[in-house]
Amino acid sequence: MSAVAGAPPIAPGVGGTPPASKQPMSRARKITYAVVGAWVGGIVLFVVLFGLTAHKAPEVANNVFSPTDEFRLDTWFKLGPIAINKGVLYLLLSAGITIGVMVYISKRLRERPGRLQVTVEWFYDFARRMTRENLDERMERKYFPLIATIFVFILVSNLLGYIPLPVDSTQKVSVFGAHIPSLQIYAADTNVAFPLVLALGVFVLFTYEGVKHHGPIGYVKSLMPGGVKGPIVLLIFPIEILSNFLRLISLTVRLWANLLAGHMLIAFMGGTLGVLVGLQLVSWFLLPFGIAIFLFEAVLIAALQAFIFAILTAIYIGGAVESH
Amino acid sequence: MLHALIAATGEPLEYGKAAGRAIALGFGAGGGAAGAGAGIGAVFNASIQSKTRQPELRQEVERDQWLGFALTEACFFYGLVGGFIAFFL
Numbered sequence: 001m002s003a004v005a006g007a008p009p010i011a012p013g014v015g016g017t018p019p020a021s022k023q024p025m026s027r028a029r030k031i032t033y034a035v036v037g038a039w040v041g042g043i044v045l046f047v048v049l050f051g052l053t054a055h056k057a058p059e060v061a062n063n064v065f066s067p068t069d070e071f072r073l074d075t076w077f078k079l080g081p082i083a084i085n086k087g088v089l090y091l092l093l094s095a096g097i098t099i100g101v102m103v104y105i106s107k108r109l110r111e112r113p114g115r116l117q118v119t120v121e122w123f124y125d126f127a128r129r130m131t132r133e134n135l136d137e138r139m140e141r142k143y144f145p146l147i148a149t150i151f152v153f154i155l156v157s158n159l160l161g162y163i164p165l166p167v168d169s170t171q172k173v174s175v176f177g178a179h180i181p182s183l184q185i186y187a188a189d190t191n192v193a194f195p196l197v198l199a200l201g202v203f204v205l206f207t208y209e210g211v212k213h214h215g216p217i218g219y220v221k222s223l224m225p226g227g228v229k230g231p232i233v234l235l236i237f238p239i240e241i242l243s244n245f246l247r248l249i250s251l252t253v254r255l256w257a258n259l260l261a262g263h264m265l266i267a268f269m270g271g272t273l274g275v276l277v278g279l280q281l282v283s284w285f286l287l288p289f290g291i292a293i294f295l296f297e298a299v300l301i302a303a304l305q306a307f308i309f310a311i312l313t314a315i316y317i318g319g320a321v322e323s324h
Numbered sequence: 325m326l327h328a329l330i331a332a333t334g335e336p337l338e339y340g341k342a343a344g345r346a347i348a349l350g351f352g353a354g355g356g357a358a359g360a361g362a363g364i365g366a367v368f369n370a371s372i373q374s375k376t377r378q379p380e381l382r383q384e385v386e387r388d389q390w391l392g393f394a395l396t397e398a399c400f401f402y403g404l405v406g407g408f409i410a411f412f413l
Contacts (some may be wrong), residue, residue, distance in 0.1 A: 066409075253405075
């Protein structure tokens with residue numbers, strides 16, 4: 001027994017160099033080949049088993065099923081004048097997470113920060129830089145909390161939209177006899193009301209700051225770019241007024257359309273298109289693209305849109321109080 | 325020839341509506357993608373050029389680059405959402 005324990009228990013090949021005769025495939029490459037092979041094999045399998053003729057589900061053939069149902073808001077129950085639905089739930093969730101995490105972290109700031117505190121501090125720094133570059137010192141002190149809040153709130157509600165939650169009340173799944181809503185990815189931003197209210201708030205705010213700084217007449221005058229003189233004013237002025245109001249629309253539609261189209265693309269690539277055309281092969285074929293779009297949206301677009309909204313808020317407020 | 329086509333489509337009115345929707349979606353998504361593609365290309369072109377000319381400005385250039393990327397990329401979704409609205413609603 002002791003002899004066995006004393007012997008160096010190194011099996012050949014384990015921990016040592018791999019045999020030099022043939023270079024083995026690296027782990028990553030093996031996995032890649034396996035996944036691609038499974039994908040191609042699946043396509044072949046679908047063609048062999050089901051052929052290329054479409055079999056539409058009866059709901060699709062009768063136009064009962066619509067892919068936009070995903071974004072329809074069914075009232076679950078009423079709480080006084082407020083109808084609670086999917087969008088409201090997501091809104092409350094993201095507000096709760098934003099407030100909860102921020103208050104939790106600010107209550108227990110440490111000398112040696114944990115992982116969450118480092119993240120929150122990074123966001124703080126990021127929003128701070130964003131604000132400082134676009135606002136002067138007095139305005140920065142006043143508006144930094146707002147801009148940082150907008151940034152984190154939109155980021156949280158965007159990211160929440162990529163986590164499957166059991167909210168799809170139109171389709172129930174039976175689990176041990178209990179009917180629970182099926183999993184769905186939905187974001188509050190896919191309803192136009194959410195970005196519209198945020199954008200309206202920003203619009204009112206920068207108009208208010210501009211009027212306070214320049215006076216009502218002065219503010220309208222300050223919309224004109226400096227140095228424009230003569231009859232061309234008649235042409236430029238309406239355009240500038242229009243572009244001022246277009247800020248409201250562009251702020252709204254940018255966030256809304258990004259999230260809505262993103263979620264629709266994920267749904268289509270992730271299987272809905274195959275259901276619509278009645279070919280399961282299409283769903284399988286598009287699945288990798290669906291995953292790619294999901295990652296692209298969740299990693300890049302969610303953060304970028306929050307950043308854009310916050311920095312444009314800062315730019316607009318800064319621009320409103322700027323003197324030419 | 326035309327008669328044969330119309331006969332083949334069954335109900336011409338419905339068929340025309342469906343065709344119009346499909347064209348709207350194609351135009352929205354395709355035109356949006358083309359425009360936004362050109363725009364994103366221009367943004368990254370300018371960013372790469374300025375970064376190679378002045379590497380010390382890298383951080384600021386990259387921040388503005390992502391700003392420009394997101395603003396341009398949103399235009400694709402304007403077209404796409406317009407197409408979706410025409411197609412499904």
